[in-house]
Structures are given as structure tokens and as C-alpha cells.
Amino acid sequence: MTVAASPNHIADSVIRDFTSFTTQVRYTDVGDAAVSAAKRCLVDALGCALGAQETDVMRALRTVASTATSSRAATVFGTTIRTTPDLAAFVNGSAIRCLDFNDDYFGTDESNAKGDTGPHPSDNLGGVLAAAQVSGATGADALLGVIIAYEVCGQLVDEVVLRGNGWDHPTFHSIATSAAAARLLGLSRAQTADAIRIASVANICLFETRVGSISNWKGLAGPNGSRNGLFAAMLAEAGITGPEMAFEGARGFMRQLDHRFSLGPFGGKGRPFRVENTYFKHLPLRYELQLPVQLALKLREVVDPREIASLKVYLEHKSVASREAEPALWRPSGRETADHSGPYLIAAALVDGGITEATFEPGRYLDPKLLSVTDTIELIEDTTYTASFPWQMACRFEVRTEDGRSLTIRGENPKGHPQNPMSDAELTAKFLGQVEPRLGEDRARELLRALWSLEHESSLDRLFNLMTPGR
Known part of the structure; x- marks a missing residue:
């Protein structure tokens, strides 16, 4: 040796x-x-x-x-x-x-x-x-x-x-x-x-x-x-x-x-x-797409997605892809592609008003009506956004509607970014939303209390026991 x-x-x-x-x-x-x-x-x-x-x-x-x-x-x-x-x-x-x-x-x-x-x-x-x-x-x-x-x-x-x-x-x-x-x-x-x-x-x-x-x-x-x-x-x-x-x-x-x-x-x-x-997520999707999805939800309040003729999405370099180079992002065939696809996720937020587990079901990411909105989306680099990334994450939508109207929407730092942090209360709500359906309210909250006071635990035994239903 x-x-x-x-x-x-x-x-x-x-x-x-x-x-x-x-x-x-x-x-x-x-x-x-x-x-x-x-x-x-x-x-x-x-x-x-x-x-x-x-x-x-x-x-x-x-x-x-x-x-x-x-x-x-x-x-x-x-x-x-x-x-x-x-x-x-x-x-x-x-x-x-x-x-x-x-x-x-x-x-x-x-x-x-x-x-x-x-x-x-x-x-x-x-x-x-x-x-x-x-x-x-x-x-x-x-x-x-x-x-x-x-x-x-x-x-x-x-x-x-x-x-x-x-x-x-x-x-x-x-x-x-x-x-x-x-x-x-x-x-x-x-x-x-x-x-x-x-x-x-x-x-x-x-x-x-x-x-x-x-x-x-x-x-x-x-x-x-x-x-x-x-x-x-x-x-x-x-x-x-x-x-x-x-x-x-x-x-x-x-x-x-x-x-x-x-x-x-x-x-x-x-x-x-x-x-x-740490950067926390408020939506179950790739981090660099949290902000574009937020902007899509904002855009939905003022424009019917069926009226969109073109949607140019300006991002930092690493989040930009073309349909020619990565066609799967415009036609996802599985969850793993869908939750990393900027065009699909923006379109889903516009059409459905949110991102949920249903967003990643085949019936949704294969829906022709949703994909028709995906087809209006183009991803473009803004070099100023690339220069400021990651400590300032920025995104801009430039929209043209079928009747000729134009609209621009901008945003910075999605919810959960270190400069726009999620509070302890928001992380608690995220935790309970996922854990209560599995463990029930009382056990989920007991597990949560154990985590928030973990420094006082003499071992991890109670933590592992609380994660198991019925123990």
C-alpha cells in the first residue's frame, strides 16, 4: 500500500x-x-x-x-x-x-x-x-x-x-x-x-x-x-x-x-x-428560470396568451438556447426536460397561471394549445444581464400581440435569491405544503420543530423516526 x-x-x-x-x-x-x-x-x-x-x-x-x-x-x-x-x-x-x-x-x-x-x-x-x-x-x-x-x-x-x-x-x-x-x-x-x-x-x-x-x-x-x-x-x-x-x-x-x-x-x-x-426556490424548476416564470405570471395579468404573436425573452448567456440547437426545449418529452425548458415553462405559466406538479405530466407538456404558445418564444442574450449574473439576476420580456401592440416587462432577482430572500415563515410554508400530505399536520409540525432546534438533539434518531409515517 x-x-x-x-x-x-x-x-x-x-x-x-x-x-x-x-x-x-x-x-x-x-x-x-x-x-x-x-x-x-x-x-x-x-x-x-x-x-x-x-x-x-x-x-x-x-x-x-x-x-x-x-x-x-x-x-x-x-x-x-x-x-x-x-x-x-x-x-x-x-x-x-x-x-x-x-x-x-x-x-x-x-x-x-x-x-x-x-x-x-x-x-x-x-x-x-x-x-x-x-x-x-x-x-x-x-x-x-x-x-x-x-x-x-x-x-x-x-x-x-x-x-x-x-x-x-x-x-x-x-x-x-x-x-x-x-x-x-x-x-x-x-x-x-x-x-x-x-x-x-x-x-x-x-x-x-x-x-x-x-x-x-x-x-x-x-x-x-x-x-x-x-x-x-x-x-x-x-x-x-x-x-x-x-x-x-x-x-x-x-x-x-x-x-x-x-x-x-x-x-x-x-x-x-x-x-x-444559499439561493432558495419558490417554484419547482431550474433556478435561472424562476424569474422568467414570475414575469410570465405578471404578463398574464395584462395579455391573453392567445393574443401573443411573439415573445422575446432577454436573459444572461447561460440560459439562452435556440430552437435549432436544442429543439427538445420547445418540445419536451419528459419531466426532466420540461422543468429545465425556458420556452415551455414560460408558456405554461402564461396559459395555466402557475407551475404545479400537473405542469410536468405528459398530458400538459404535449398539449398542442400550450405548445402553440411555446412556439412564440425566443430566448436572447442581454450582455448587461450576463455581466451582472449571478448576484443580480435580470430578465426582460418584449411582447408583440396579434393586433400590433407592444409591451415590455422587466424584473430582477427572483423570490428566494439571497438579495430577495425567502423568510423562515415562507420556508416553513413550503415545507408543510410538501410534508403534511405525507405525514399529517401534527407529525409534520413536530418534525419541523425538531429541525428548527436541531442543535439541541443528542442524535439524529428522532429526526429519522419523525420522517417515517406511523413510527
Whole structure:
């Protein structure tokens, strides 16, 4: 077996910085704002997870999880299934991600990558909570794990141009979860470095997952990254080492991406943690399309969608697509494409007056009358919007009606953006709207109280029990 690098000297600066942060940060040092933000993320994520339990995808994944057992078992959300920690991480993370209603992070006005990619940081929570459960962590320990995962993931979002180089963001989740899991499992500095190294070199992912007619894997890729991050930490715990120069080596992460970078300042010592700038969703669809859908609902108040001759939608560069390049966005054939299709979602909001689960049923996204409105929509880049993205998200509609009228509507920062935040009360309402139908009002509210006071829980046992109907 290869001899591990010295625990006191880590040559790769990215591995060194992530390891130092992960092993040195303390719950007592992170501050009330970060703890509150971590609880907000858990409330949002577990509401999404429980709301997705009866989908076909989650039924299939629970079947897979139930085939495995472990002497170090973790629980599948909302069930009595006990499976391997990595499978629990995958299934639970997939439940959080399934309805595309969970949080996002694109960075701030200080981010060097300028919102190149926007992974869902709560995709990490399947792995974080599995590690917390099997390690016997307290609620405060689990919250610190959340803060670590969001900080590491956010650092990568802020500094790494990934999507622009043809790669996909689940690799960020592998790295972030490996760090958080290493901390929760009590790994040494040397083991933590190896966990991050293994997660980094083994999990580079392809952006093909998110183009064309999109498959189920779109919603599962991020949670699979978290699963692999937890597995990397478990390997390091057992003494397995990883390549020393995972990021900066001659064939490392930076070389493969053709992009060199260094990490920015970490949260702490008066600087906000990245979890404090989480982007929450008020609609179950791609984050960059939250604002266009809001504007469509506003437009519907003054224009009958049947009267629209053309609708030009001005956005930042990454949200623009043409019908010639991506025809599936104008004719979605499945939920995964529909909830990422700007033309379809704008048309659905105009015609139906909202976005609900019914929006993603075949009878809706194949409806010729709705698709006739989709055909009027063109997506166009406004370079000033690209320049201000992501800390200022902007959108403009220029409408021409069949009788020759013209109308312009503008908006900035959708509800849930860090500069237009959802309140605790709004996140509570979102949670209860998804969880009460499954658990009933009393149990849903008891679970909510446990989440809002998680730092006082001696373990996660009560949390997992409350998520299961009838327990």
C-alpha cells in the first residue's frame, strides 16, 4: 500500500486549504447566522425529499436500496429501510433533488467564476446525514457538517469554471461531501486529505447529462456525487490513500479542466459562510428560470396568451438556447426536460397561471394549445444581464400581440435569491405544503420543530423516526 503523505505537509494547495478548513472549523466558532442558515437548508431539503416519496423514480431507488444490508447501516428517508451508508446517501440525496425544488448556489459579486455553474448544495445532504447517522453525531455535529459541505461546494462554485469547459457539477458534491463526511467520521488530518483527493480524481462528470432530451440521471447525478464523496471518506477511514497532487498535478484536476485557480477566503472570523448565501426556490424548476416564470405570471395579468404573436425573452448567456440547437426545449418529452425548458415553462405559466406538479405530466407538456404558445418564444442574450449574473439576476420580456401592440416587462432577482430572500415563515410554508400530505399536520409540525432546534438533539434518531409515517 502507498505510504500516505505527511499529515503536516500537503503539497497541493487546494487539498491543503480544504483539509485545514475541514479539520479546524468548530461549531462554537461558526456563529448564529451560519447555524440558522444551515437549519433553513435542512428544512427546505427535507421538505423536498418527503414531497418526492411517491414518485416512480424514488420507488425504483428504494427498491435498489432495500437489496443491501450493512453492519453499519443508514436509514432511507421516510422508511424503515436500513441499507449501506453510500446507498442511503444516494437515495436520500435523490429524494431531495427529485422534484427540482431544492436549493441552489451560484456565488456572489466576489465570485471569480461568475456563476459558471449552479450546483444544488443540498445534493450533498444525503451523504452528510448518512455520515452523521452512522457516526452517532449530535444535531450540532450534523449542522457543522452541513456548513462544511456548503462551504467547500461554494468555494468550488466561486472559483472553478466547470460548465464552460464541458464538465458537470456533481464532482463538486463528491469533494464537498468527502470533506464533511471526513469531519463527521472523525478522520485525522491525513485521512481527510486522502478522502478529498480520492473524491477529486475519481468523479469528473460530463455535462452531456444536462443537454438535449434529458433523462432521469439529471436529477440523480449530484446525489451520486455525494454518495461517492461519502465512499471516499470511508475508504480514507480504512487507510486507503489518494493521489497527492489531485488538483495541481501534471495530470490533475486543473490540467484536465484547462483551468488554474486558487481558493478564496473561507467563512469565519467575521466573514459570512457560503451557506448564508444559499439561493432558495419558490417554484419547482431550474433556478435561472424562476424569474422568467414570475414575469410570465405578471404578463398574464395584462395579455391573453392567445393574443401573443411573439415573445422575446432577454436573459444572461447561460440560459439562452435556440430552437435549432436544442429543439427538445420547445418540445419536451419528459419531466426532466420540461422543468429545465425556458420556452415551455414560460408558456405554461402564461396559459395555466402557475407551475404545479400537473405542469410536468405528459398530458400538459404535449398539449398542442400550450405548445402553440411555446412556439412564440425566443430566448436572447442581454450582455448587461450576463455581466451582472449571478448576484443580480435580470430578465426582460418584449411582447408583440396579434393586433400590433407592444409591451415590455422587466424584473430582477427572483423570490428566494439571497438579495430577495425567502423568510423562515415562507420556508416553513413550503415545507408543510410538501410534508403534511405525507405525514399529517401534527407529525409534520413536530418534525419541523425538531429541525428548527436541531442543535439541541443528542442524535439524529428522532429526526429519522419523525420522517417515517406511523413510527
